Structures are given as structure tokens and as C-alpha cells.
Amino acid sequence: MKRIFAVLLAVVMTLGLCLSLTGCGGGNAKTLNVYNWGEYISDGSEGSLDTIKAFEKWYEETYGEKVRVNYTTYASNEDMYAKLSSGAVSYDVIIPSDYMIARMADEGMLLPLNFDNIPNYQYIDESFHGLYYDPDDTYTVPYTYGVVGIIYNANVVDEADVGDWDLMWNEKYAGNIVQFNNSRDAFATAQYKLDLDVNDPDTASWDRALEELKAQKPLVKSYVMDEIYNMMESGEAAIGAYYAGDYFTMLDAQADSVDLRFYYPERTNYFVDAMCIPSCCQNQELAEIFINYMLSEEPAIANAEYIYYASPNRLVYESEEYAEELGEEAMEILYPGIDNFSELYNAYAYQNLSNDLLSYITSLWETLKIG
């Protein structure tokens, strides 16, 4: 018995020792807390650059000081917001989406950036300046952007039927269509189809969109989020809307009997995810150095290749190496050459809605799903 207790005691003591070591984080090394989407940075898999390790190494070489990046991930803007606003954690760099940035800026949760520390900001394309969520470019540095398009299986869908959002309402393909399983995205498909404003504060416009979704419901195979990958790849579904970058993931994995293609409807959704510094930041200068590093050529290209979303960084989309890696077709789809991006973006991107409207939309969504 004594022996068992000795072993237990030893285990507890070693654990305590381990904890005190990790707690201090190795003494004098600086720590940078980064909070990002899951799978949203080049992490060294499949021979790519390990951005975080590369930054730590680069920082030590440049400043002669060690830095440790504490990298954690979240699954949605709302999760990230809940965690930050609880005041229980502190992060130095976060990468939320546009509408969440607008909300956090409104609530004073973001710090204005010191662009003297971010000289690489010059490589961000002009059309990403002055977007609605940050009209004066004070808080954000764009990281990725994307456009929603329609993916279809050319072995099932007749090319003559392809065009705009009507394809998702085409009765010929009843039982082959998948729709977003999230109220905002699903309503938006109907709103773009009917040329309604996706940020309309008037409930009547949402009621009309609901009618359109109800008309579509008998044709819909199922309401999905990331199950769409499996369904499109295996040919189980033939028509669905998703982000351009994700189309290539499906294309890579499609079954032999499936021939996936992609097009952009005339009015559609745009998103931008941007790097920001939250007000709980402990070391703003270090955070800005990190943001600046992420904009430099090597990590920016590695991230764009890994995430497969479009990059607003000139060093990336003008790079020949990058264009070669992606191939002509991917470049054309990811960078459709939108001249008036900021105009389209400000007209069609999601903006933050009032809580009353959000709960109204949720109730409409429930009547659609249940009814």
C-alpha cells in the first residue's frame, strides 16, 4: 500500500512541477496570443510553410529576442465574440469576419492600429480600403476574402439551365439541391434572387424571402453546412451554393462519376476576414509586428495556398509562383477581376443586424424548417 501512495505522490509532484514550468512559460520569453479560425493558417502540413514557427524564428533573428506564439482557434465569429466579451481571456491578434468587426468596433472592443508598425499594409489592394465595417481603415488589415457562387454537377445539370440563382429553384432538379443550413445564408440566396437588400431592417422584405424559401423547400434535398463537401463530392447532391475557395476542395476529391463546375450569380455574397487587435491586447507592438509579418511575401503566399481563399495582398495575387501553383482555372475563379469590389461589397455583404431583427429571422427560419 505504501508503494502505491508513494507512486501517487510522485505523480502529483511531477505534475505540479510541470504546471509551474508551463505557467511561467519558460521565464523571459514574450508571448503572443493569436486567436484564429480553425484550419485558417498554413501549418506545415503537406510540405507547406509552418507560419507560426517561421514567425518565431524570424522574430528571434530580427530582434534577438525569443517570442512564443500561443495559437488557439475558434469555430465561429459568435464563439470568438462570446469568449472575448466574457473578459476571461486575453488575445493579441484576432481574425474575425466583417460584420463581427463592425459590431466589435461599435462596442469599443478593438484598438486602432499603428500603421507605422505595419509598413506591409501598402501591399493591400486599394479596393479593400474603406469597406463598410471599417470606413476609415483604423482597425483592420484584410486577411482573406471570398465570394459565394453556385457549384453544380455537370453530369446531372443541363448547361442550358445554368444561370443566376434560378438554378437552385429549378424544379427539374428536385431532390438534387442543397441549401444552407443557417438562416442568414439561406435567406440571402432568396434575397439575391429577388434583388432584395440582405441588410434590410424592414421585416416585410424578410417575409418575402421566406415565401421564396418555402417555394424552394420541396426541391431541397437537405439543409447543410459543411456536409455539402461530402454530398457534392460523391454526387449525392448536384446543386449547392458555397464559397469559391471551398469549391476547389470538393473538385480535388470528386468521385469519377461527378463533374463539378462553378459560376458566380450576378448578385451574391462577399466576405472579408481581417486581422484586428482586441482591446484586451497585452502587447500591441508585438501584435502589429505579427500582422506585418503575415503580410510579407512568403507567409502570405503560404497562407493563401493553404486556405484556398482569395488574398487581398498584391504580393500574393501578382506572384507568378502562386499563380502557377493554383493553376489558371483556380486563379480565374478566385480572382474574378472585380473592378468595383468595394462598391459591390458594400451593397451585398452582410452587415450586423439589430437583435430584434435577428430573433425575428430566427423565428421565420424555424417556421420554414418545421412547417
Added chain:
Amino acid sequence: MKPLSKIYTALILLFLFAPILILLVFSFNGARSTSVMSGFSLHWYEELFRDYQTLGAVRNTLILAVSAAVISTMMGTAAAVGIYRLRNRYLRVALDTVTNIPMINPDIITGISLMLMFVFVGRLFGAATSLNFGTMLIAHVTFCLPYVILQVLPKLQQMDKALPEAAMDLGCTPLMAFLKVEVPEILPGIVTGMIMAFTLSLDDFVISYFTAGNGFETLPIRIYDMTKKTVTPKMYALATIIFFVILALLLVSNLMDADTSENMKKAREKKRARRRNTAPSQTAAE
């Protein structure tokens, strides 16, 4: 009836193991897809062992589960002994009920309330951040404790009350009587409680999610966070490895169990043989 029951058993086994089997098969998929098979490959295993973020999450999960299991077992055993020794019946029933509350409480409520408490206490002491490994450990010990108590208490109640008394009559101090007589008697309960605490802590998502601080990410949280893009088959590879490790542990523990029950059987037979020698008439009646 016989074939029907066989079909029924087969169906149950199918429902239990088909998902694991599919996961296992797709962990060897050559392509990224999780629905279209394109040839055998160990690619995802290679990727998994290169992904230090995921491996770090596995390490974190194990550190947390082991420490939560050890701490909650020690605290839970002590608590069970305390409850068992209570003279006042009403107090004992009341304490029993109170320890059961965290078990019946939905995880999400436990998680949120723990987080609120940590934040409140953290603010009280003026800390900039209040969530870290320590708070997560406290949370895990909290929800593991009732399960340990639930395993140990019945063992104490099954124990012959005269045993520790006899030990003390024969010259043991109360502490020695506890360590040498009571603990071996309730050891199966303690071990089961520790294993339960370990597994509960290992796969807890909800409570961890609310109490996790920056930098300490456990495996369930990491997998959940991958859902913006898709979960990569790397995770299938990891799940396959975990499945086989657990299978191996189960086999070993079952073999050991079989071994001990074999020994016990032999001992019982010996006893019976001895009894037969001393009282032959009794065995004849059997």
C-alpha cells in the same frame, strides 16, 4: 427464435461498430475526401505526426485527464469515506444528494456557471485573464468528483463493518486500519472511479469549451474548431490510433481480470475441497 436473436445481436454490433469501421477505412484514404475512396495510403498518418498543434492538443488532453483523474479520485475517496462515517442519517442523505447534483446538471450549465465564477473571482483579484490550465483542471475535477464518490461509497457500504474494528483490536492505529484493511477492500471502486474520471475528462467538450483559456486547447475543442473548413482525414487517423490504444488497454485489463477470476476460482475450489474433507455430509447435500 435462435436465428432471430443472432440477427438482433448482429444488428446491434453493426450499429455500434459501423461508424468506427468507416472512420478507420477513410483514415487510409489517399485523397482529402471523406466520402470518396481513392486508394490506400498512409498519407494522413504522416500528416498527423507532422501537425504539432494537434499533437499538442492530444498532450494537453492527456495531461488534463490524468491530473483530473488523480485529484478527483483522491478527493472523491476521502469524501466517500467522510460521508460513510457520518452518524446523522439525514445529513448523510443530504450530502449524498448534493454530490449528485453536478452529475444531473446539464454540462452547459456547469460550464457557464464555472466560467462566470472564475471570471468573478479573477476580477476580484484584479487579474487580466482568469482562465488558464488551473481553472480548467478545477472544472474537470468538479464534474468528475461525483462519479468517483458514486463508485467508492457502495464499496464502503458493502464492506463488513467489523473488518476495520478487528484490525484496530489487533493493534492497528485508525490510519493503518484504513490503509491496510479498508483501502484494499474498496480498491475496485477506487480504480473504477479513477477510470471513469479519466474517460469523462478525456472526452468532455462543453465544460472545457467554456473554461478554456488562451493557449491551452484540448483535442475535442480543436476538432470542433475545424468546422469552418472541413475536418481533415488527419483526425480520422488520430481517432483510429486512439481507438486501437483503448482496445489494447481493454484487452489487457480484461485478460488481467480473467486471470484474477481464474485465481479466485482456484482458491474457491481449494476451499471447497478443504471443506469437503472436513464435512463430507454437507457436500453430499449440495
